[in-house]
Amino acid sequence: MCKILKIFNETETIKTFRVDCKLNHDPGQFVEISVFNFGEVPISISSFSKKYIELSIRRVGRVTNAIHRLKEGDMVGIRGPYGKGYPISEMKNSNINIIGGGCGVAPLRSVILYLKKFRKEYKEVNIFLGFRSPDDILFKKEIEDWMNNNKFKFNVYLTVDKVTDEWKYEKGVITKLLEEKEIDNENSYALMCGPPIMIKYCIETLKNKNFKDEQIYISLERRMKCGIGKCGHCMINDKYVCLDGPVFNYSEGKFLED
Amino acid sequence: MQQENLAFIEKENLNILISNLLQSYEIIAPVKKEDIHVFDRIENFKDIDLNFVNTTFPPKKYFLPHKEKIFEYSDKKVKISHYNENKKRIIFGIRPCDVHSLLHYDKIFLDDEFPDIYYWEKRKNTLIFALNCSDSGENCFCTSFGTNKLSEGNFDLLFSEVSQGYVVEIGSDKGKEIIKKFKTLFLSTNGKENEIKEVECKRILKEEDIKKLEKSFHSEVWKKYAEKCLSCCSCTITCPNCTCFGFRDIINLDLKSGKRIREWQSCQLKIFTKVAGEYVFRSERYKRLRHRIYHQLHYFKKRFNEYLCVGCGRCIDNCPTKIDMIEIIKEL
Numbered sequence: 215m216c217k218i219l220k221i222f223n224e225t226e227t228i229k230t231f232r233v234d235c236k237l238n239h240d241p242g243q244f245v246e247i248s249v250f251n252f253g254e255v256p257i258s259i260s261s262f263s264k265k266y267i268e269l270s271i272r273r274v275g276r277v278t279n280a281i282h283r284l285k286e287g288d289m290v291g292i293r294g295p296y297g298k299g300y301p302i303s304e305m306k307n308s309n310i311n312i313i314g315g316g317c318g319v320a321p322l323r324s325v326i327l328y329l330k331k332f333r334k335e336y337k338e339v340n341i342f343l344g345f346r347s348p349d350d351i352l353f354k355k356e357i358e359d360w361m362n363n364n365k366f367k368f369n370v371y372l373t374v375d376k377v378t379d380e381w382k383y384e385k386g387v388i389t390k391l392l393e394e395k396e397i398d399n400e401n402s403y404a405l406m407c408g409p410p411i412m413i414k415y416c417i418e419t420l421k422n423k424n425f426k427d428e429q430i431y432i433s434l435e436r437r438m439k440c441g442i443g444k445c446g447h448c449m450i451n452d453k454y455v456c457l458d459g460p461v462f463n464y465s466e467g468k469f470l471e472d
Numbered sequence: 473m474q475q476e477n478l479a480f481i482e483k484e485n486l487n488i489l490i491s492n493l494l495q496s497y498e499i500i501a502p503v504k505k506e507d508i509h510v511f512d513r514i515e516n517f518k519d520i521d522l523n524f525v526n527t528t529f530p531p532k533k534y535f536l537p538h539k540e541k542i543f544e545y546s547d548k549k550v551k552i553s554h555y556n557e558n559k560k561r562i563i564f565g566i567r568p569c570d571v572h573s574l575l576h577y578d579k580i581f582l583d584d585e586f587p588d589i590y591y592w593e594k595r596k597n598t599l600i601f602a603l604n605c606s607d608s609g610e611n612c613f614c615t616s617f618g619t620n621k622l623s624e625g626n627f628d629l630l631f632s633e634v635s636q637g638y639v640v641e642i643g644s645d646k647g648k649e650i651i652k653k654f655k656t657l658f659l660s661t662n663g664k665e666n667e668i669k670e671v672e673c674k675r676i677l678k679e680e681d682i683k684k685l686e687k688s689f690h691s692e693v694w695k696k697y698a699e700k701c702l703s704c705c706s707c708t709i710t711c712p713n714c715t716c717f718g719f720r721d722i723i724n725l726d727l728k729s730g731k732r733i734r735e736w737q738s739c740q741l742k743i744f745t746k747v748a749g750e751y752v753f754r755s756e757r758y759k760r761l762r763h764r765i766y767h768q769l770h771y772f773k774k775r776f777n778e779y780l781c782v783g784c785g786r787c788i789d790n791c792p793t794k795i796d797m798i799e800i801i802k803e804l
Binding site: 215250251252253254255272274275278289291435436437439440442443444445446447449450451452471472 | 545548550580581583585586588689715716717718719720721723727728730732737739744745746747748749753754759763766767770771772774775
């Protein structure tokens with residue numbers, strides 16, 4: 215059982231919960247979070263810290279609604295970390311392209327925080343983030359800090375589908391943005407997470423930019439109930455998303471079909 | 473079969489053996505209920521009915537219960553459950569195909585990284601007294617996989633019916649101890665083991681047909697058979713190998729405490745792959761039918777180098793619309 219230390223309101227439906235739980239994890243791994251009487255859900259870790267974990271959770275079902283009703287100081291059950299994350303530590307001295315959409319930005323934030331910590335060991339870092347509207351943006355202040363603070367040397371591109379008058383960044387789908395920007399495909403990796411439709415078109419765009427399958431990593435969403443390869447819910451073909459994923463290299467992931 | 477690993481027991485002595493063992497073991501054996509045979513806990517030897525080809529339900533619920541408490545919780549505490557009946561168990565009359573399923577559970581639930589204590593507590597406390605088949609069911613095809621045979625170490629005792637009694641093969645030290653303890657009930661086989669004849673299955677699933685699965689994922693045959701499927705889950709309930717499960721919290725009346733149970737769930741239902749936002753990954757019926765058969769005959773083999781299916785034929789026997797796995801594979 216772990217205590218909720220702090221709750222951050224991200225959007226109308228998403229809150230980030232900082233939980234008193236010290237885990238050694240890779241960016242992209244997930245935990246199972248329990249609220250007794252309601253159940254358990256798999257949530258990816260959106261932080262990268264030795265002191266606590268942060269979980270950014272959208273209110274969509276029974277358990278996530280129950281989590282949203284919790285207050286600072288309340289207890290939750292945490293199991294994990296489970297699965298395979300992004301192999302970021304094996305990508306040293308290369309260019310990193312991070313592509314995230316909506317809630318999919320949460321596990322990628324863990325990668326970005328990792329990169330912040332070990333920035334010197336990587337070359338260029340491009341971050342592409344897409345949301346539906348300005349109101350749907352997660353980690354808004356942090357993203358602006360990544361954009362404006364020169365010491366991180368991040369190239370951050372932020373876009374929304376529906377703009378408002380005050381909107382000062384990009385407009386349109388993330389694929390358009392990805393197409394427009396120059397990205398070096400040599401010695402580069404693309405790390406993605408987002409809705410299936412976004413992943414599909416972003417991969418097409420990356421292929422047009424001569425990215426090879428092996429350079430692309432995607433994170434898959436499934437109903438991981440046990441997290442340890444037994445319950446069968448997250449199976450796609452012979453893979454268990456909870457053990458073999460959720461992050462797959464695209465050379466392996468492209469063959470997976472339900 | 474080596475001579476020193478064999479013994480013979482007369483039918484009347486089997487009665488005495490089981491009656492004696494009932495004093496220190498819980499015994500689960502085939503009993504007749506209305507017109508079907510099922511495994512049940514017996515009180516007396518006479519409860520057992522061995523006049524069966526195979527039980528309608530496999531004995532999986534004795535290892536992976538339909539509903540099982542995994543922990544209790546209160547405001548701030550969690551109490552992990554244990555299999556509290558420390559009494560040792562014997563499962564008597566389990567067919568070799570079902571024993572092979574147990575070996576598959578071991579692969580799934582007793583891996584090095586995340587061994588499952590709830591399963592292990594039941595498994596380690598259970599002696600396996602298997603019973604060889606003397607007849608084939610209408611849809612049996614275990615001989616196609618070799619799951620009609622058991623090797624030493626995978627059972628404790630293996631009974632084979634011969635004239636006037638049973639030839640008993642010893643498969644473990646624990647089995648040996650039982651024979652030693654009740655040695656007056658056992659005789660030497662005197663060549664009776666030669667009476668044991670291998671039963672030929674009525675149906676066959678050829679390796680070359682199964683191989684077709686490698687290239688048949690997008691075949692129209694799946695859609696054709698799925699039109700008959702009702703998603704009733706009879707196949708997954710009666711399959712000895714289907715062990716998928718989910719969790720559920722059951723709340724006490726104080727609204728603070730309760731228990732988390734794990735319960736069987738079936739890949740044949742839409743809810744099985746539903747995620748946040750009501751998205752279902754296998755929403756079409758043919759995808760669910762295809763997933764089940766691929767898991768049995770292809771996916772498990774890729775992971776564990778062995779077919780998950782043991783050829784018991786229960787999914788065919790119990791399908792209300794007669795969807796036949798062997799037919800599907802042949803037609804691919």
